Amino acid sequence: MKIALCDNNQKDMGTIEKTIQLHTSQQYEFDFFTNGEKLVRHLNEIEATYKIYFISIEMTEMDGMALAQQIRTFDLEALIIFIADNNQRIPEVFKVQAFDYLLKPIDQNDLLETIDRANNYFNAIQAYFEFSFNRKLVVLTMSEIIY
Template sequence: MRIALFDENVDDLNLLQSLLLSLASQEHELATFDSGLDLLKAIGAEEERFDIYFLAVEGKQLSGIEAAEAIRESNLEALIIFLSEDMEKMASVFKFQTFDYLLKPVLFETLKETVERARRYFNTIHPYFEFSFKKRNFLLSMNDISYIGKSGRIAYIHTENEIYKSYLTMSEIMNKLNPDLFIRIHGSYVVNLNYVTKVVNGEVFVRTKSETGISEAAISISRTFKEDLKSKYAFFVNQRRVKSIK
């Protein structure tokens, strides 16, 4: 998740950043702002969209409430979490569809619980697959992933437009993926059922895109996963038919 932190109080800002970096999960991309002008520039830049904003209510140059107004003009999906030393100001922030309101000084356990709730929220509304490679963090929509294949220590994450790499183990990959959408068909492969075009003679054909257009990748089915694939794919196809009839 891409997270923006805004607080004109540099000490409070550094503390919040330190707490977030101390969380068990290191899959968050953080950007800090102690200047209201810099924050407004980031809010107005399409390529700088954030999933979560932590906004200090109090500010001389720009208040968190003013920042929230700017955010909601172009982004209705981002989660806004306010920070304040004053509980009585909470009533003034609800009009921004506020996700949480944290009192300063922010406690680690409180922050951790809030971030975990935010993660669960995003995975419910827009399932994401988070991973890192060579100190870079990535966040992909699960709907964009056609299949994942392991070769040695590297996992190759295939989307229609790009192939990403990660050092995740297959067990870690399966724990992150939506089990209703993805199924393991081989010791080294997991496929997105939405991209499966057919299952023939011990192979799964997955829709892919290349420079020459739409094509199919053929992936062998391991005997270990054959029966699970057969039942799950049949159920998936049947559910898709029902939805199309409705």
């Protein structure tokens, strides 16, 4: 699963990566970005998408809310998790369907709980529908079903 970490504080990004790598069994691929412009440029250049975005809400130039709004223009399914120094901007994050809002310094238990919920969410949307047709078992993921 691909995760984008966007924060101008490299120590915080390293803490997130290290905690997730050490305490979860699932394999994750991390990409680091020091500002929103670099992340947007990367997304546009190689048409990459991520399942999870950890975004610092307080960044210079392009703040986390502006970045999340840009992400939502082309990706409505990714989970956006904001990281912030305080809880003043919590009401704003609902406008971009944020998955969570973690306060710095990031508590290891809170981070792992968020990752567990994210995995449960992805497992739930990967549900499948099973039926028989002409004596053959057909299995479709829910995302494959149109109507």
